[in-house]
Amino acid sequence: MSIEWKDYAPGEFYDELFSAPGTPREPAKALISYLESFSDEDINSRKTAAESTIKEMGVSFTVYTEGENIDRAWPFDILPRVISKQQWDKTAAGLKQRLKALNMFIDDLYHDQNIIKDGIIPEFVLKQSTNYRKECEGFSPPFGVWAHICGTDLVRDGDGQFYVLEDNLRVPSGVSYMLENRSIMKRVIPEVFEKVNIAPVGDYPEHLFETLAELSPRDVKKPVVVVLTPGIFNSAYFEHSFLAQRMGAELVEGSDLVVGEDECVYMKTIAGLERVDVIYRRIDDMFLDPEVFHPDSVLGVPGLMRAWKAGNVALANAPGAGVADDKVVYAYVPQMIKYYLDEEPLIPNVETYLCYDDEQRAYVLDNLDKLVVKPANESGGYGMLIGPHSTKKEREHFAELIKANPRNYIAQPTLALSTAPTLVGKNKVEPRHLDLRPFVLQSRNSYVTTGGLTRVAMRKGSLVVNSSQGGGSKDTWIVDTGTGKD
Amino acid sequence: MLSKVAERIYWSARYLERAESTARLVSIYDKLLFDLPRRVNLGWYNLIVINSLEDDFNQRYSNRDERNVVKFLVGDDTNPCSIVNSLKAIRENIRTTRDVVPADTWEMVNELSMFVQDNMAQGINRSNRHEFLETIIKSCQQIVGLLFVNMMRDEGWDMMRLGQNLERADMTTRNLDAALAAMLQVEEDEYSVNSRQIIWGNMLRSLNADQQFRRTMRSSIKGTPVVTFMMGDEQFPRSISYCLNQIVARCDHLPKGKDVIECTKAIKEEIDRDLEAEEFGAEFRDDLNELQVSLGELHGLIQKTWFLSDQ
Numbered sequence: 061m062s063i064e065w066k067d068y069a070p071g072e073f074y075d076e077l078f079s080a081p082g083t084p085r086e087p088a089k090a091l092i093s094y095l096e097s098f099s100d101e102d103i104n105s106r107k108t109a110a111e112s113t114i115k116e117m118g119v120s121f122t123v124y125t126e127g128e129n130i131d132r133a134w135p136f137d138i139l140p141r142v143i144s145k146q147q148w149d150k151t152a153a154g155l156k157q158r159l160k161a162l163n164m165f166i167d168d169l170y171h172d173q174n175i176i177k178d179g180i181i182p183e184f185v186l187k188q189s190t191n192y193r194k195e196c197e198g199f200s201p202p203f204g205v206w207a208h209i210c211g212t213d214l215v216r217d218g219d220g221q222f223y224v225l226e227d228n229l230r231v232p233s234g235v236s237y238m239l240e241n242r243s244i245m246k247r248v249i250p251e252v253f254e255k256v257n258i259a260p261v262g263d264y265p266e267h268l269f270e271t272l273a274e275l276s277p278r279d280v281k282k283p284v285v286v287v288l289t290p291g292i293f294n295s296a297y298f299e300h301s302f303l304a305q306r307m308g309a310e311l312v313e314g315s316d317l318v319v320g321e322d323e324c325v326y327m328k329t330i331a332g333l334e335r336v337d338v339i340y341r342r343i344d345d346m347f348l349d350p351e352v353f354h355p356d357s358v359l360g361v362p363g364l365m366r367a368w369k370a371g372n373v374a375l376a377n378a379p380g381a382g383v384a385d386d387k388v389v390y391a392y393v394p395q396m397i398k399y400y401l402d403e404e405p406l407i408p409n410v411e412t413y414l415c416y417d418d419e420q421r422a423y424v425l426d427n428l429d430k431l432v433v434k435p436a437n438e439s440g441g442y443g444m445l446i447g448p449h450s451t452k453k454e455r456e457h458f459a460e461l462i463k464a465n466p467r468n469y470i471a472q473p474t475l476a477l478s479t480a481p482t483l484v485g486k487n488k489v490e491p492r493h494l495d496l497r498p499f500v501l502q503s504r505n506s507y508v509t510t511g512g513l514t515r516v517a518m519r520k521g522s523l524v525v526n527s528s529q530g531g532g533s534k535d536t537w538i539v540d541t542g543t544g545k546d
Numbered sequence: 547m548l549s550k551v552a553e554r555i556y557w558s559a560r561y562l563e564r565a566e567s568t569a570r571l572v573s574i575y576d577k578l579l580f581d582l583p584r585r586v587n588l589g590w591y592n593l594i595v596i597n598s599l600e601d602d603f604n605q606r607y608s609n610r611d612e613r614n615v616v617k618f619l620v621g622d623d624t625n626p627c628s629i630v631n632s633l634k635a636i637r638e639n640i641r642t643t644r645d646v647v648p649a650d651t652w653e654m655v656n657e658l659s660m661f662v663q664d665n666m667a668q669g670i671n672r673s674n675r676h677e678f679l680e681t682i683i684k685s686c687q688q689i690v691g692l693l694f695v696n697m698m699r700d701e702g703w704d705m706m707r708l709g710q711n712l713e714r715a716d717m718t719t720r721n722l723d724a725a726l727a728a729m730l731q732v733e734e735d736e737y738s739v740n741s742r743q744i745i746w747g748n749m750l751r752s753l754n755a756d757q758q759f760r761r762t763m764r765s766s767i768k769g770t771p772v773v774t775f776m777m778g779d780e781q782f783p784r785s786i787s788y789c790l791n792q793i794v795a796r797c798d799h800l801p802k803g804k805d806v807i808e809c810t811k812a813i814k815e816e817i818d819r820d821l822e823a824e825e826f827g828a829e830f831r832d833d834l835n836e837l838q839v840s841l842g843e844l845h846g847l848i849q850k851t852w853f854l855s856d857q
Binding site for chain 1: 547548549550551552638641642644645649652653656657660701705800801802852853
């Protein structure tokens with residue numbers, strides 16, 4: 061017995077691997093025919109092999125429960141998600157376009173604010189943004205780029221089209237899992253990699269290092285690049301150490317750094333102090349520098365903002381870049397692309413209702429049971445209302461919240477997120493909803509990961525893919541079919 | 547190299563050495579007790595005494611029997627020196643220095659931790675203990691081997707060797723002390739010569755030193771040559787003199803190493819003075835105690851020179 065693909069029924073949703081029951085899409089054909097040769101036992105043993113590989117490799121993430129940190133093994137599904145190269149190339153171009161426009165927007169906001177003067181974006185959107193940093197006004201980072209690393213969440217709706225769901229411009233995480241997912245797959249089903257033309261993903265750390273090294277204020281051959289982590293108790297610590305290791309950069313905590321009287325940043329080494337050129341910081345703005353932001357932050361480095369503003373150290377992402385990581389600003393990205401680049405957006409936004417607009421708010425309040433309501437500045441899937449799954453009491457609560465602070469809420473239609481076959485229970489394959497987070501880099505040049513991190517909601521019917529809330533992940537294959545068909 | 551990274555590598559090496567030595571000590575101790583005549587009253591609790599863990603142990607257990615001692619040394623997470631805790635410390639330190647040690651180190655340490663966790667219950671029982679401890683010893687050696695073959699000979703290496711050699715020197719003093727303590731329990735009678743030989747022989751085996759001792763000293767196993775070998779031999783990797791020489795060599799390679807070198811050389815002179823005595827009896831245990839204190843001070847100086855982040 062092997063998997064009965066004829067019984068696999070994705071229903072009304074767009075399925076990533078099947079166009080109809082029993083009919084795989086072009087790029088997934090080779091994979092599916094290969095999987096058909098697997099017996100139940102084969103599949104089970106590969107699944108077990110994946111689980112023990114994850115444990116041995118120590119791929120984990122941290123969950124906070126009742127004040128305790130629990131290191132959990134990374135939840136992983138061995139059936140990959142497959143996308144054709146033709147389609148991916150178009151998507152990648154759209155992602156670069158989007159980040160370019162977002163960076164021009166941030167730079168504009170901290171200088172002349174032409175986009176507001178020209179009436180494209182209303183002024184109060186900016187005035188009330190919690191991530192706008194007055195301290196950054198007038199600063200000009202290298203290449204005019206503020207957000208060097210962006211994790212863009214893409215979803216596919218029922219029509220099979222990719223939409224941007226959100227732009228993560230603060231400290232997006234997940235890329236290490238994308239890389240580890242691939243190493244797991246290579247150990248678990250190595251034969252398939254010989255048969256299918258799967259684009260490699262492993263060059264991300266090199267591109268990240270180049271992107272960061274380009275920012276060095278000193279013109280030296282080997283700029284000193286460090287990864288600044290909040291420490292081992294942070295949920296993304298695994299990723300911080302992983303990236304430092306792959307880039308050959310030092311992994312530092314705030315207490316390892318000091319700002320000298322010359323307003324340069326130094327790290328404490330066994331030989332004394334050594335100058336640091338570029339900091340890939342994985343801590344939030346508000347904890348960066350106790351002199352400027354939270355005065356009681358022990359994660360940051362006193363004087364770091366002075367050093368940055370003096371141009372003596374580069375910070376990636378730059379402080380203040382998060383101003384564009386706001387769901388109200390998100391709604392204006394298509395206009396930004398036209399305004400700054402004079403181009404049509406290559407990837408559309410999900411339709412978004414802005415609650416500060418009287419007409420749109422009225423629509424949202426009338427249709428709470430159909431919409432997804434999100435606060436403008438939260439991440440990780442917290443503080444949301446998913447209308448169709450909500451109770452009357454929850455809807456009433458959100459109606460109050462929206463009326464009290466309309467600027468802080470947006471609403472979107474409930475998407476028919478695409479699905480992919482996922483192993484559930486013993487050798488059973490069922491459709492599960494998923495999204496995709498590619499990572500986009502920009503400094504002198506731009507780069508997009510080959511595919512990205514596919515996150516999947518492991519519970520039947522669930523749309524929540526966050527690993528902190530029961531989500532899992534899959535390897536993402538960009539496959540060149542050579543036929544030009546999607 | 548970041549001070550913090552240097553410190554973590556140093557500690558990883560110390561704990562790695564400690565886990566292996568502890569496993570070795572427990573696995574040899576069994577055999578020692580089997581071999582000695584029944585009238586020699588040597589208890590398992592001795593292992594607690596030589597590791598200076600009396601307080602921790604007595605807080606936890608009232609019965610000083612084999613099971614409790616082995617459990618305490620191998621699997622007790624309230625004992626800071628237990629194998630389980632040493633592995634935990636290695637794992638945390640390697641996890642935070644994955645960018646400096648060879649890539650496979652993390653996986654190997656992780657595998658070993660999982661093995662110990664999964665097999666602890668059986669491992670403490672006498673019937674499976676030998677195999678359990680052997681696996682731990684071999685895995686530790688595998689990790690050390692990986693470091694030796696693959697590690698860059700940079701400051702990370704120096705720190706690794708400092709930690710390893712300091713821990714070794716300390717462990718050797720404790721092993722000597724254990725043997726001397728056992729010796730004092732042997733009463734003068736027709737079996738006493740034999741018993742002394744068994745005790746010294748087992749101590750040598752616990753430090754993987756018996757063959758090397760015979761070849762170098764060409765002597766039967768007796769107190770004076772054993773102590774001379776374990777403290778003063780310049781070629782045997784677990785002798786205290788050898789460990790101290792290695793520390794000096796690594797410090798030569800490190801910035802700001804002068805004070806540590808001086809301190810280490812002073813300890814070597816201390817050893818030479820100790821070895822001038824021809825007999826190593828009860829008073830010699832005081833010398834060993836002082837030596838342990840000196841090694842503790844050396845650790846403090848290493849810490850002050852390279853790890854303190856308020857430089």
